[in-house]
Structures are given as C-alpha cells and as structure tokens.
Amino acid sequence: MAQPILSANHLVKKYGDHTAVNDVSFTIEEGEVFGLLGPNGAGKSTTIAMLSGLFPPTTGDATIGGCDVVKQVAQVKRLIGVAPQDLALYPTLSGRENVTFFGQLYGLHGKALRERVDEVLGYVGMTERAKDAVKTYSGGMKRRINLAAGLVNHPRLLFLDEPTVGVDPQSRNHIFESVERLNREQGMTLLYTTHYMEEAERLCYRVGIIDRGKLIALDTPRNLIARLGGGIIQVGVAAVDEALAAAVAALPAVKAATFVTQAGVNGDGQPPGEEGRAILKIEASEGNAALLQALHYFNEQDVDVLSLDLLEPNLETVFLNLTGKSLRD
Ligand SMILES: Nc1ncnc2c1ncn2[C@@H]1O[C@H](COP(=O)(O)OP(=O)(O)O)[C@@H](O)[C@H]1O
Numbered sequence: 001m002a003q004p005i006l007s008a009n010h011l012v013k014k015y016g017d018h019t020a021v022n023d024v025s026f027t028i029e030e031g032e033v034f035g036l037l038g039p040n041g042a043g044k045s046t047t048i049a050m051l052s053g054l055f056p057p058t059t060g061d062a063t064i065g066g067c068d069v070v071k072q073v074a075q076v077k078r079l080i081g082v083a084p085q086d087l088a089l090y091p092t093l094s095g096r097e098n099v100t101f102f103g104q105l106y107g108l109h110g111k112a113l114r115e116r117v118d119e120v121l122g123y124v125g126m127t128e129r130a131k132d133a134v135k136t137y138s139g140g141m142k143r144r145i146n147l148a149a150g151l152v153n154h155p156r157l158l159f160l161d162e163p164t165v166g167v168d169p170q171s172r173n174h175i176f177e178s179v180e181r182l183n184r185e186q187g188m189t190l191l192y193t194t195h196y197m198e199e200a201e202r203l204c205y206r207v208g209i210i211d212r213g214k215l216i217a218l219d220t221p222r223n224l225i226a227r228l229g230g231g232i233i234q235v236g237v238a239a240v241d242e243a244l245a246a247a248v249a250a251l252p253a254v255k256a257a258t259f260v261t262q263a264g265v266n267g268d269g270q271p272p273g274e275e276g277r278a279i280l281k282i283e284a285s286e287g288n289a290a291l292l293q294a295l296h297y298f299n300e301q302d303v304d305v306l307s308l309d310l311l312e313p314n315l316e317t318v319f320l321n322l323t324g325k326s327l328r329d
C-alpha cells in the first residue's frame with residue numbers, strides 16, 4: 001500500500017496548563033479530501049498550525065510526504081499550501097498583488113509567476129475583480145483570494161481552515177466547487193476543517209470528529225452515520241428521572257436511554273431546567289419500534305411527553321450522540 005501523504009502521531013499542543021490538542025493521530029491518503037469536524041475551540045486550527053510548520057507540537061510528531069514537519073520544514077513547505085482561518089491579506093493591495101506576493105514567497109517570478117497567478121485567480125473565479133483593492137471585496141471574495149494564495153505554489157496537499165465562515169452563499173458554493181474540482185481534476189489532497197456538518201458530509205471522503213482537543217471518531221461519513229443504528233429519539237419530560245431512563249432502556253427496540261445535559265439540535269428542545277423540561281435521549285436499535293414502545297410506555301405510566309424530536313441520521317447527530325452537545329454554540 002502507498003505511504004500516506006500525511007501522518008500525524010500523538011500530536012499534543014499545550015498553552016500553559018491548557019491542552020488545546022490532546023494526543024491526536026490520523027493519516028491522510030494521497031488523493032483524498034480529509035475533514036476535521038468540530039465546534040469552535042476544538043483544536044482544528046492548532047492542529048493545522050503544527051502540521052504546516054507554524055509552531056512545533058509540544059509532543060508527538062508528523063510527516064508530510066515522508067518529511068518531518070519540524071526537522072524538514074523547508075521540504076514540507078514545498079508540498080503544502082495553506083489557506084488559514086485568519087485571512088492573511090493586505091487590504092490596500094489588489095487581489096492579484098496579494099496572490100503575486102505569495103507566489104514570490106514561494107520563489108516564483110517572471111512569466112511563470114504571472115501565468116500561475118492568472119491560473120489560480122481564474123480557478124477561484126476572481127479574474128474580473130483581481131485589479132480591485134482587497135478592502136473593497138465581500139467576505140466571500142476575500143476567502144477566494146485566500147484560497148488562490150494557498151494554491152499558487154501548486155501544492156500536493158492543501159490545508160483549508162474553515163474556508164466558508166462569514167461567506168455569502170454564492171462564494172460558499174464556489175469554494176465547494178473549487179474543492180471538488182481541485183480534488184477530481186488535479187488529484188490534489190485536501191485537509192478541510194469545518195464546524196458545519198453538511199460540508200464535511202458533502203466534501204470529505206473521511207472525517208475525524210474533534211472535540212476539546214481529542215479525536216473522538218474517524219471514519220467515512222456513511223460509516224459514522226451507520227453507527228447511529230436505528231436513530232435517536234429525544235423526548236422532553238418534566239424532570240430527570242433515572243428510573244424512567246432505566247425502564248425505557250430496557251424496552252426491546254431500545255439500545256440505550258439517558259438524560260442529556262443539553263438540548264438536541266432539531267426541533268425546539270430546551271435545555272433541562274428551562275421551562276421545567278428534561279431531555280431523555282433514546283438510542284434505538286430499531287427506530288419505529290422504539291418510538292412506538294416508548295410512547296406506549298409513557299402512556300401506561302402517565303408520563304407527560306412535552307416534546308418529541310426524531311433526530312436525522314447525519315453527522316450533527318453523530319456529534320450530539322458522542323458528546324451530548326451540538327456542533328454550533
Ligand atoms: N495562542 C493561544 N494561547 C492560548 N490558548 C489558545 C491559543 N490559541 C488557541 N488556544 C486555545 O486552544 C483551543 C483550540 O483552539 P483552536 O485550535 O483555535 O480551535 P478551533 O480551530 O477548532 O476553533 C481553544 O481552547 C483556544 O482557546
């Protein structure tokens with residue numbers, strides 16, 4: 001089997017007492033779009049910073065194209081492009097001048113530089129506005145120039161850190177299409193971070209779910225979702241009742257039932273305590289049967305059902321199921 005293009009081994013990053021990235025390991029195969037999905041503060045940008053040689057890990061190591069990201073940083077930088085979360089653009093310069101500047105940093109010059117800049121500006125659909133100052137651009141246009149800057153050295157592996165945050169729908173679509181085309185037409189490998197589960201589901205071959213610095217699941221979106229089995233049902237009742245949870249968990253079509261600390265992502269579920277409601281999360285082994293059995297049991301026991309949510313089988317529900325909270329704050 002071919003060597004993975006990227007291999008991260010037990011990466012740890014500490015800021016003082018705070019562990020921002022906690023023992024993260026994964027590999028990326030050449031030609032894949034790999035997603036890191038997690039809420040704000042999960043450790044996505046810190047992971048990218050270590051992998052792209054911005055600062056070394058506290059412990060652990062990583063290789064890209066077989067080169068150590070700390071000891072062989074010059075070789076690594078030739079293989080990668082980075083479109084960071086925080087835009088690194090000069091607002092008074094034009095889009096073209098900004099991309100040209102990045103090209104010069106990579107040692108391009110003359111005709112080769114001009115052609116390359118033209119090509120990447122075209123790729124992100126910014127040819128027409130390329131002469132205007134960056135400060136006149138929309139958020140989405142700035143993101144597209146940021147992407148062009150990451151592409152200018154023709155990387156084998158491109159890091160895209162939350163490329164769609166603060167972006168209008170048109171630019172967002174454009175960024176999605178660029179990712180798909182780069183991968184399909186040029187065989188480029190991408191590491192894509194996001195806290196939007198739809199993006200990970202649409203774009204990524206495999207997704208690592210990260211929360212509080214830890215990688216808590218890693219698989220294809222399809223397999224991650226398949227692990228939800230018969231689905232998740234969330235029932236609002238008046239108060240936390242452990243005996244009730246145990247009785248529901250014992251129903252034949254139910255795998256597990258627990259009270260959760262935060263409301264679900266769908267419907268109008270309220271956090272426990274608010275409006276006197278507690279949320280019982282029911283993991284079904286067989287969805288319809290579990291719903292019928294649970295409702296029958298509540299009816300029998302005279303338990304008032306205050307809300308009922310059938311959570312969609314998607315990565316948001318996977319995250320909720322793993323962490324008890326939703327991806328977006
Ligand atoms: N320079 C820093 N100093 C101290 N803490 C930091 C610094 N940068 C990030 N952190 C903390 O590290 C954690 C991970 O941050 P980050 O990697 O930016 O997460 P994400 O990109 O997933 O939103 C957060 O708790 C954040 O507050």
Ligand SMILES: [Mg+2]
Pocket residue numbers: 041044045046085161162
């Ligand atoms: Mg980030």
